[in-house]
Amino acid sequence: MLPKGTIEVSEIWKRFRLDDRPTYLQDRIAQIGDRIKNRKAESWRWALRDISFKAEPGESWALVGPNGAGKSTLLKIICRVMYQTAGRVDLYGRVGALIEVRAGISPLLTGRENIFLTGSIMGLKRRDVARRFDEIVEFAELNAAVDRQVKYYSSGMQMRLGFAVAAFLSPDILLVDEVLAVGDATFQQRCLDRIRAVLAEGTTLLFVSHDLAAVEATCTNGIWIHHGAIETMGPVRQVLSAYRGAVEGEAKARSHIRGRISVLQAEASGEDGGLAKTGGPLHVDLTLHSDENYRAWIYLGVSEGAATPIFLINPGRETVLEPGSTRVQCSVPSMPLPRGKYYLWGGVYKNWTQGEELISWQPITQFEVYGPELDAAPKAVVRLSPLHVESSWDIEAA
């Protein structure tokens, strides 16, 4: 018997029926009829293919991947809500799951009754729940509302209640599936703090999130799932950078720079056309082609992945585009970016505030920056974007 908190997943496969007809009687009969008539083999879709990994007690694992990759299916199989088609799952210890925080909550019962109900679903005795009851209520900030029916709660309160119950019942294994997106910023940070406190108590964590910054600040190991199969597995930073790289590549393949005007050429470089350096200048050189005469506003920005920009080059530039080609150059004297690959985003608008698009906001070229790498964020610090800011410290006894 392995120690409590171990998750061992070996060669998990899962398939779903492809002809997912609604399950009404007439459909069933129709299905049976089809099968008798042409003896057609049933069609299946493999949602998970050959997933194996082992999490030791106290480890924190992240599952990342695009929507529909199979992350939630894997989580459901691990917590035995769903059964695998092939393979083995071995779990040791009690499992707490935050899969759909509000799922287990009965709206007609009071907060107090719900806490006990969720507790017993997790296999706890009433007295264990009673012992932690005050902590749960305090964390969820329910106060007097704890004796009110949950249907009168705000959705934030319901979320907090669900999270608090699951996180305070000291499971050996905690499964978290993209649930933090609901609460406000303060509560999200508190949830992450709580997850880390649970980790410190020796709980094994399996964390599914699209919030890569939160993943990086919480987990030590990562698995990137793509189309139901493991793409990369290992230390979280390594997995995340591979995943980010793939997302970027995809974005590049997708970006057709078209609009009512087009980008003929785009380049972002450092001094003398070389690579950009941390703290050094960045020169952007664009050639636009226009068929008509426009009074246009040009905006530029920089992002790390193909998601929201880290910063915009502000302000935008108003200019007149004559029919034919126009060369646009922009210089940033000092780039506050650490080493890495970045995207240059651009957009051209006709009427500044109304923003009629001539070129929609999108990544237009990629560039690399050389320089020092940022230190890894300390635990519990969620870092959204990598900026390298010059600073000087002065510490003395006071």
Added chain:
Amino acid sequence: MPRPSEPPKNIWFRRRVSLTRSLVELWAFRELTATLAERDLRVRYKQAALGVAWAVITPVIMMLAFSLIVNKITHTNTGLHHPPYPLWSYMGLLPWTFFSSTVGGGGMSLVSNNTLLNKLYCPREVFPIAGMIDATFDALIAALVLAIMFPALGFAPASTSIYVPLLLIVLVMFTMGVTLAVSVIVVYMRDLRLAIPMVLQFGLFVTPVIYPPTKLSHHPAFLIAYSVINPLVPVIDGMRRCVLSGQPPNWTWLLAGGVSSLVFLVGGFWLFKRLETGIADVA
């Protein structure tokens, strides 16, 4: 190495169901079962102005309806010692109401607890079992009415009432078997839930609840066969014999019904376990 398109045959997941392990697990989850039953009761009575009285109202209204109307149209022979018809029909309505509310409530339990099912693992039987506990609670409250009815009608329960637990075992086995099967089938065929009240209504009339089984036929073989198909027949008949007429139950019928209800229970459990693995895929 290219990934195979299907898993190798030797690792395919085959669910092994062990009866003893299932029972041990069920026992481990007894607190959850109790909590679920308690929740359903609370939810049901929380918003009802008359509260727990509803458990009594349904069978009492039926008893009154049968006593005032049915008994006027067709005079019923209530058997040895001629117990009063209201008592006689109430004695049949109690097990019937227990059966129908368990099948109706417990049969829907997997569908109505859909969100819980997708949250965490627990043996799925806890949901239909919790439904049965609720129905038991209601039946016990409804049985309290007997404490008024017996003195009011000047009748007393017979000493043969000691056979009642035996009848209840048959009743519980049959009810549980049917409920387990219904609850899991409904997950796969959603529109069957619309058929459940109809089938139960039909069941009320084909089961000798408001008339004695001998009204159906006097042929002994028929009644034995009918006890096999519908074990409620010997249960309801037995309740009246034991409690009201001071007779032991009809042992042949009871044996037929008892064996059959055991088959219902095992079959229902087997079906439940077979179909249980796919619940999360279709729900």
